[in-house]
Amino acid sequence: MTSILILNGPNLNLLGTRQPEVYGHTTLADIEAACHAHAKGAGITVSCAQSNHEGVLVDEIHAAKGCHDGIILNAGAYTHTSVALRDAIASVEVPTIELHLSNIHAREAFRHVSHIAPVAIGQICGFGAQGYLLALDAMVAHLQGAR
Template identity: 75%
Template sequence: MPSILVLNGPNLNLLGTRQPEVYGSVTLEMVEQSCAAHGKTLGYEVECLQSNHEGVMIDAIHAAKGRHQGIVLNAGAYTHTSIALMDALISVEVPAVEVHLSNIHAREPFRHSSFIAKAALGQICGFGAQGYLLALDALAAHLKEAGKA
């Protein structure tokens, strides 16, 4: 079965307890379970990984080439700082969708800029945990259209 990597960055392991007024009360485990179930309905196995370490995330992106058909990426704060994650996405040529639980464009000005967006098919933000499912839908539609489904 084709697969999609759902990759989460720093502090997302604290979902459900970290600033619930911003990020909601859904835990990362709940997000991962929802992604796996939704992925199956789309015909994809979903592999989930979370890391607080940029290098681990880069390694996961590199390992996705030839293994996963696409990537859903919530890079957390690395979104706004990591040229290395952007370069990794560009280098592997695996289609990616950027996702954020909060609307980064309605928050502090430093969050308005995304290096990840430069390497992604698109960005989904502000819809809480539902954003991951929207990202899977968008990625599956792109892969079908590209004949890679």
């Protein structure tokens, strides 16, 4: 059965209370529950993880090789700073979709640069919590096309 890792980076544990005008009122637990339900309907499995620590995220990406068919990564601010996450994605060769709740291209200039995008199969941003379900559908379509 197809398995997808949904990996969330720093501060996403605060969703629902952190800058709701930017990130909405949906909590990370709500998003994870929606992803599990959506995955069940699509006949796939998902595993969810979140960390505020870059090294833990790198470890999760490394562990995905041979375990998961794809990764959906909301690296938060690490998107714009972490060469380590970029290198981890490139090293494991597990298809990865970069995801953001807000439209990073309509925000501060420093958010327009992504170290993840060059090693991702695509980027979804600006659709709030719905973006996770869009990313799941996109990953399934990518994996079906890759087979």
